[in-house]
Amino acid sequence: MLKSEFAKTFAMLATGLSCVLMAQNTLADAPEHRIINLQAEATREVANDEMQATLYTELNEKDAATLANKINSIVNQAMNTAKSYPKVEIKTGGQNTYPVYNDKQQLVNWRGRAEVILNSQDFKQTSELIAKLQESMQLGNINFEVSAEQRNKVESELYIEASKAFQQRAKLLLAPWGASNYELVNLQLNANANRPMPIYAARDASFKADSIESQNIEAGNSEITVIANGSIQLK
Incomplete structure (x- = not known):
C-alpha cells in the first residue's frame, strides 16, 4: 500500500518536473518580441496647375x-x-x-x-x-x-522618400536598444494633400468683362504628404 502511494507521488513529481523543463526550453527557444511602432513622412509643396x-x-x-x-x-x-x-x-x-x-x-x-x-x-x-x-x-x-496627373507623379516619388525615411529611423534605433538588425513587421503608406480654400466671389465679383485682362491669377500651392506607419522587430 505504501509502495503504491509512493509510486503515485513520484510519478506526479516527475510529470511536474518534466513540464517545468519543457516550459524553460520553450522560453529559451522563443524569439525576442521587441516590437517598436514607427512613423515617418515625406512632404512636398507643389504648384497648383x-x-x-x-x-x-x-x-x-x-x-x-x-x-x-x-x-x-x-x-x-x-x-x-x-x-x-x-x-x-x-x-x-x-x-x-x-x-x-x-x-x-x-x-x-x-x-x-x-x-x-x-x-x-x-x-x-x-x-x-x-x-x-x-x-x-x-x-x-x-x-x-494639383492636377491628377501631377499628383500621381509626386505621390509616387514621395512613397519612395517616405519609405527611405522610415528605414532610416528604424536603423537609428538599433544602437540605443542594443540591437544589430531589425525585421519589418508591417507597413502602411498613405497620401494626403492640404488644398487651398476655394475663393468665393461676391455678387459684384472682380472678374468683370472689362477688367479681366488686368487680373493677376495666383493659383498658389498645395502640400502633398505621404505618411509611413509601421512596426519593426529588433534583433
Whole structure:
C-alpha cells in the first residue's frame, strides 16, 4: 500500500518536473518580441496647375415653365460660348426649381438656379471664358488644385522618400536598444494633400468683362504628404 502511494507521488513529481523543463526550453527557444511602432513622412509643396470655377444663374418667374425655359436658354448659351475655348472643359452642375410663398402661404412665384462648372489647366482661357459668361451668369467660386496627373507623379516619388525615411529611423534605433538588425513587421503608406480654400466671389465679383485682362491669377500651392506607419522587430 505504501509502495503504491509512493509510486503515485513520484510519478506526479516527475510529470511536474518534466513540464517545468519543457516550459524553460520553450522560453529559451522563443524569439525576442521587441516590437517598436514607427512613423515617418515625406512632404512636398507643389504648384497648383488646375483651375475650377463655378458660375450660376438664379431667376424668379411667375410661371415655372417660363422659368425653366429662361434658365435652360442661359445654360445652353454658356455651353455654346465655351466651344470657343477648347482648352476649357465645361459641364452642367446643380440645378433646382422651387416655389416661393408669401406669409399667407400663397404661391407668389417660382425661383430657379442652375450652375456650370469650368475646369482647365489653361488659366488664361478660363479667365477669359469666365468674363464672357458673366454677361449672363454670376461667379460662384474659384478653386485651384494639383492636377491628377501631377499628383500621381509626386505621390509616387514621395512613397519612395517616405519609405527611405522610415528605414532610416528604424536603423537609428538599433544602437540605443542594443540591437544589430531589425525585421519589418508591417507597413502602411498613405497620401494626403492640404488644398487651398476655394475663393468665393461676391455678387459684384472682380472678374468683370472689362477688367479681366488686368487680373493677376495666383493659383498658389498645395502640400502633398505621404505618411509611413509601421512596426519593426529588433534583433
